[in-house]
Amino acid sequence: xxxQLFITSSIIAVFTFVPVYLVxxxxxxxxxxxxxxxxxxxxxxxxxxxxxxxxxxxxxxxxDTKAVFLALGITAIVCIIVTIFCFQTKVDFTSCTGLLCALxxxxxxxxxxxxxxxxxxxxxxxxxLYGACGAIVFTxxxxxxxxxxxxxxxxxxxxxxxxxxxxxxYVDIVQxxxxxxxxxGSSSE
Numbered sequence: 001x002x003x004q005l006f007i008t009s010s011i012i013a014v015f016t017f018v019p020v021y022l023v024x025x026x027x028x029x030x031x032x033x034x035x036x037x038x039x040x041x042x043x044x045x046x047x048x049x050x051x052x053x054x055x056x057x058x059x060x061x062x063x064d065t066k067a068v069f070l071a072l073g074i075t076a077i078v079c080i081i082v083t084i085f086c087f088q089t090k091v092d093f094t095s096c097t098g099l100l101c102a103l104x105x106x107x108x109x110x111x112x113x114x115x116x117x118x119x120x121x122x123x124x125x126x127x128x129l130y131g132a133c134g135a136i137v138f139t140x141x142x143x144x145x146x147x148x149x150x151x152x153x154x155x156x157x158x159x160x161x162x163x164x165x166x167x168x169x170y171v172d173i174v175q176x177x178x179x180x181x182x183x184x185g186s187s188s189e
Contacts, residue, residue: 021051028167041163048167056174063185071180078139078180079173086146093144094155100144103137131182138179142172 024047027034034040060068086093114130117123145168147153157165 020047021055024048024051025167025171028163035163036160045163045167049170052171052174056178059178060181063181067181067184070184071177074180074184075173075177078135078176079142082139082142083146086143086150092153093140093147094153096144097155100137100140103140107133107137128183131179134179135176135183138172138175142169142176145169145172 024044028041028044028048029035034044063071110130110133114126117126145165148155148157149165149169150156
């Protein structure tokens with residue numbers, strides 16, 4: 001029992017007191033050295049995956065099981081459709097970097113306004129609107145990152161950047177899930 005409690009306490013301490021998520025994310029996104037150096041790139045990606053999974057699990061625990069499974073199913077369908085679309089379309093999302101940045105700023109402003117309004121009074125349709133906007137923005141990011149990986153577009157990433165590609169797609173998919181969870185969770189309240 002003491003060993004079990006020690007392990008549990010150690011994991012809780014790591015996730016509570018060490019900004020593991022942010023540190024590993026910044027290392028993988030901003031630093032080419034660790035991102036391209038095997039096996040450190042895979043170790044950092046594994047640690048990042050654990051931390052984001054833990055955060056997503058914690059967020060999901062606040063919602064009904066039905067809302068979580070519904071968001072999970074919709075996320076899977078969206079990802080499959082976006083991937084098929086990216087392989088079939090002539091539309092080049094990689095040339096729309098400025099538009100995606102502008103959409104992120106709009107999402108940030110909507111998020112700030114939503115959090116201010118929701119701190120005074122819960123408005124279900126506003127919560128759902130924010131979730132819908134976030135899901136749309138990250139679906140566009142998923143299309144952008146998928147086309148970056150496919151290549152044959154205006155912009156592409158090199159095969160050496162497989163960790164960055166996996167990281168980008170993973171974050172996009174998790175964000176789509178979290179925003180969809182806000183929609184499905186709001187509708188069940």
